[in-house]
Each structure stands twice: as structure tokens, then as C-alpha cells.
Amino acid sequence: MRYAPYELALKSRVSGARSIYRFHTADGVCSKRSFRNAELLLVESLWETDLGHFLSLEANYGVVGVVLADRADAVHMASSSARATRLCERNAIENDADATTTLVADITTLDWSFDTVAYAPKPYTPLSVGQQRIADALSVLRPGGSLYIAASKRTGLTRYEQCLRELAATVEQRSEYDGCVLLEATRPPSFEPPTYATPRELGVEINGVTLSLITVPGLFSPSQLDSGTRLLLETTTIEDGEKVLDICCGYGVVGTYAGRVADCDVWLSDDDRVATSCAECSLRASGVDGTVVTADCAEGVADQTFDRVFCNPPTHAGADVLSELFSGIHDVLAPDGELAVVHRRELDLRAHLSQFDTIERLRTANGYVVLRVFA
CATH class of the missing domain: 3.40.50.150 (Vaccinia Virus protein VP39)
Structure with missing residues (x-):
């Protein structure tokens, strides 16, 4: 921070x-x-x-x-x-x-x-x-x-x-x-805690690839894959040999998908330890190897360099969080790397992406916009 x-x-x-x-x-x-x-x-x-x-x-x-x-x-x-x-x-x-x-x-x-x-x-x-x-x-x-x-x-x-x-x-x-x-x-003399927030397994198909994802109440879109993340993955590509970062990963949709469609080095990061716990479970349930870290913005991967970064940012968290998030992404993106971002169409992220040289709009659908950003 x-x-x-x-x-x-x-x-x-x-x-x-x-x-x-x-x-x-x-x-x-x-x-x-x-x-x-x-x-x-x-x-x-x-x-x-x-x-x-x-x-x-x-x-x-x-x-x-x-x-x-x-x-x-x-x-x-x-x-x-x-x-x-x-x-x-x-x-x-x-x-x-x-x-x-x-x-x-x-x-x-x-x-x-x-x-x-x-x-x-x-x-x-x-x-x-x-x-x-x-x-x-x-x-x-x-x-x-x-x-x-x-x-x-x-x-x-x-x-x-x-x-x-x-x-x-x-x-x-x-x-x-x-x-x-x-x-x-x-507390009573003896006590066994009941379960209220029950983990749930989602079977999700994206581009013909089926994922097993583990969620719990309280995370973003815990009962179904959100439209923004689906659009992001349907619009972009991942290549063999790339080092990929799913930042603000939630329960790990993007990182799990990346590990299923390409022979790549997958990293996932989120501020929320509950989310990263679920992301670890999603990787295991889908048979994907990956590195999961819990850290604020890009702090947990600051010593790494990535060919491709995916982000569905927490736009509700405040301007400083977004500016710090994208500044950190800029620092870990390889010189010829690519950032793919999805956000609601009514938002404008250009001020937070000002460090990047090129911003392209790839697709707009279902109220969301997918951007391709180059350092």
C-alpha cells in the first residue's frame, strides 16, 4: 500500500x-x-x-x-x-x-x-x-x-x-x-461451530472449456460467473509459454482458465484471503498448477515480470486503490507485454491508465468494455 x-x-x-x-x-x-x-x-x-x-x-x-x-x-x-x-x-x-x-x-x-x-x-x-x-x-x-x-x-x-x-x-x-x-x-462448555457460509462448486464453460470453481458467500459473484469476466476471456487469447497474472483474481476464474487453455506459468493475486483460498481450491478442482498470493494491489508480485495480465478491477474500492493497482501492473508488465481489462461501460479508467502508452478498445457487450493496454 x-x-x-x-x-x-x-x-x-x-x-x-x-x-x-x-x-x-x-x-x-x-x-x-x-x-x-x-x-x-x-x-x-x-x-x-x-x-x-x-x-x-x-x-x-x-x-x-x-x-x-x-x-x-x-x-x-x-x-x-x-x-x-x-x-x-x-x-x-x-x-x-x-x-x-x-x-x-x-x-x-x-x-x-x-x-x-x-x-x-x-x-x-x-x-x-x-x-x-x-x-x-x-x-x-x-x-x-x-x-x-x-x-x-x-x-x-x-x-x-x-x-x-x-x-x-x-x-x-x-x-x-x-x-x-x-x-x-x-461460550458454552462444549461447542462445535455450525456451517453458515457453505462453499459451492460452480461448473462453468468458457469457449468450450469446462472449469470447476470453488466459491463462498461474500465473494464477488459467488453464485455464477459474472458477465464481465466471461466477456474478458471470450475476447482475449493466451499463448503457450507465457507468464500470466490474474490480478484481483477473486475465486480464480481467469487464472484457472489460463492454465486449462495454454501451457503457461499462471499466477493469481487478490487482497482478500478468503478469495485466494477459494482460488487455490479452484485450481486444484480444475487440475491446474499455479501460484496464488494474497496481497494488496500488485505488492505480492512486485518482483515478477509478466507477459500477459488480466484484470477485472474492484472499481468500488476507490480512486487511490485503482491508481495504485494499475501503477503496480505497469511495473510488473514486460516491455512487450499486454494488459487486458474489463469494466462497466459507464466508467472511465483512462486517468488510472495514464502510465501506459497504448489503450485499445477491443469489445463492448452486455454493458461491459474490454480494453487492451500496452506499456
């Missing part, structure tokens, strides 16, 4: 805390310009709580974990986003907070158990994903440990409270702040 242009300052309102905590934020994370009420509720309500070994789940840019590091015996911040993980690490250093940060798809794979877990679901989190995180959070607690959920009706409070009452030993409403409610649940 090259740019973290936003800085937020949180003034303490409790005794024993530092006077000000400072946080760097950027495009691509939730609530980059202001603190979330749910996280503020967690911080203030848990300040006087005996936290023990504490986990901040889906920690965003680290507000909850950084502040409560002054109160807990040990703090762990977990995130499925490489960009968010980097910000958590940076903000822990900025505030001299003793906290460990992990990029992880599934917290049940962590080697630790915790006395306390805190989770503030983000807006638009699919219900099944939020429920799975709650179940997994209960499973990594020590028996009798506490899970705190801070949510509003807009972020799924009613459904999450119902989920907790089905799974936890006890559930109580602890406090409220500006529409957000803090729920405290305790």
Missing part, C-alpha cells in the same frame, strides 16, 4: 488511556474518513472489562485492538484483507500498541484461544458470512469466554442476536450508542 492519505484522531474519554490515538486510513477500507459508531461502542464499553487474551475480529484499520491493547493482557487483530492488515500493523506502531496482526481467511485455524473476542460487522456483510464469523468466534473462545458484537439494525443486529441466542450459553444487551447495540455472549 503506497498511499494512506487520511488520518483520524481519537480523543480519550476514559481514565488511564492516552490523550489521543491516531489512525492512518485509506481507500479500500470501511469508514476511511470517520470512526464507526460500533467500534467506538466496543472501545468505550470494554475499557473497564477484564479482557485477558483479546481478539479483534475483522479489525479493519485497528481502532478496537489498538486502543484496548492498553487494557488487555495480549491483543490479536485478525483480518481477511491484506490492505486492512497493513493498516492495523501501521497503526499499532503509530500508537506504540503491543498487538499482533494476522491475515487469515478462517480464524479457527489460529493457534491461539481467547478470553474475549470483539466483532463489529461491516455494512453489507452477507448474513451467512456474519453468522459464520460469530460461530467461529465462539469456537476460538475458551469455555466461558465472552464474545461482544456491536451492531445496528442496518448492519444486521436482529439476525445476529437471534444467531447468538441459538449458539451461546448466555446473551445480554450491555449498552447502546447512537443506534448501535452491544451484545455480550458467552
Whole structure:
């Protein structure tokens, strides 16, 4: 991550805390310009709580974990986003907070158990994903440990409270702040987490080639191949002997297809560890060898050079993310290499592609445009 242009300052309102905590934020994370009420509720309500070994789940840019590091015996911040993980690490250093940060798809794979877990679901989190995180959070607690959920009706409070009452030993409403409610649940003596976000295998045919793709709820277009990616692959070609990068790979459609149609060296990269976990499964299910990395933009492949790069970019992530993404692609594209990009027709990516010498429109169909770009 090259740019973290936003800085937020949180003034303490409790005794024993530092006077000000400072946080760097950027495009691509939730609530980059202001603190979330749910996280503020967690911080203030848990300040006087005996936290023990504490986990901040889906920690965003680290507000909850950084502040409560002054109160807990040990703090762990977990995130499925490489960009968010980097910000958590940076903000822990900025505030001299003793906290460990992990990029992880599934917290049940962590080697630790915790006395306390805190989770503030983000807006638009699919219900099944939020429920799975709650179940997994209960499973990594020590028996009798506490899970705190801070949510509003807009972020799924009613459904999450119902989920907790089905799974936890006890559930109580602890406090409220500006529409957000803090729920405290305790882990029962024995607990096996149910599965809410069930992996799904998609059988997809592209240009006569059948792929087996593994997806889960919460990823982009998890139930069917999106029209933009299909158009991208139907419009472009891949040759034997090329080194190919599928960047912003999601669950691995392009990289898996490339490995099926050509004898090429396939690399896949995405910011989301859940996505890259599925991409690894898609490669195996389709009998394709490839290298998968989890990293922000092109950071995970910065030491490589590619003949051909494919990208269906996350246009919702913000201008800085797109500029950094395409700048990184420019740096790893071979001098005679080619970038193929698909985007919705109403968008204009020319400003983000300004480093490239040549931009050609190959095809327009179904509301999408495919561009061929040369360094």
C-alpha cells in the first residue's frame, strides 16, 4: 500500500488511556474518513472489562485492538484483507500498541484461544458470512469466554442476536450508542461451530472449456460467473509459454482458465484471503498448477515480470486503490507485454491508465468494455 492519505484522531474519554490515538486510513477500507459508531461502542464499553487474551475480529484499520491493547493482557487483530492488515500493523506502531496482526481467511485455524473476542460487522456483510464469523468466534473462545458484537439494525443486529441466542450459553444487551447495540455472549462448555457460509462448486464453460470453481458467500459473484469476466476471456487469447497474472483474481476464474487453455506459468493475486483460498481450491478442482498470493494491489508480485495480465478491477474500492493497482501492473508488465481489462461501460479508467502508452478498445457487450493496454 503506497498511499494512506487520511488520518483520524481519537480523543480519550476514559481514565488511564492516552490523550489521543491516531489512525492512518485509506481507500479500500470501511469508514476511511470517520470512526464507526460500533467500534467506538466496543472501545468505550470494554475499557473497564477484564479482557485477558483479546481478539479483534475483522479489525479493519485497528481502532478496537489498538486502543484496548492498553487494557488487555495480549491483543490479536485478525483480518481477511491484506490492505486492512497493513493498516492495523501501521497503526499499532503509530500508537506504540503491543498487538499482533494476522491475515487469515478462517480464524479457527489460529493457534491461539481467547478470553474475549470483539466483532463489529461491516455494512453489507452477507448474513451467512456474519453468522459464520460469530460461530467461529465462539469456537476460538475458551469455555466461558465472552464474545461482544456491536451492531445496528442496518448492519444486521436482529439476525445476529437471534444467531447468538441459538449458539451461546448466555446473551445480554450491555449498552447502546447512537443506534448501535452491544451484545455480550458467552461460550458454552462444549461447542462445535455450525456451517453458515457453505462453499459451492460452480461448473462453468468458457469457449468450450469446462472449469470447476470453488466459491463462498461474500465473494464477488459467488453464485455464477459474472458477465464481465466471461466477456474478458471470450475476447482475449493466451499463448503457450507465457507468464500470466490474474490480478484481483477473486475465486480464480481467469487464472484457472489460463492454465486449462495454454501451457503457461499462471499466477493469481487478490487482497482478500478468503478469495485466494477459494482460488487455490479452484485450481486444484480444475487440475491446474499455479501460484496464488494474497496481497494488496500488485505488492505480492512486485518482483515478477509478466507477459500477459488480466484484470477485472474492484472499481468500488476507490480512486487511490485503482491508481495504485494499475501503477503496480505497469511495473510488473514486460516491455512487450499486454494488459487486458474489463469494466462497466459507464466508467472511465483512462486517468488510472495514464502510465501506459497504448489503450485499445477491443469489445463492448452486455454493458461491459474490454480494453487492451500496452506499456
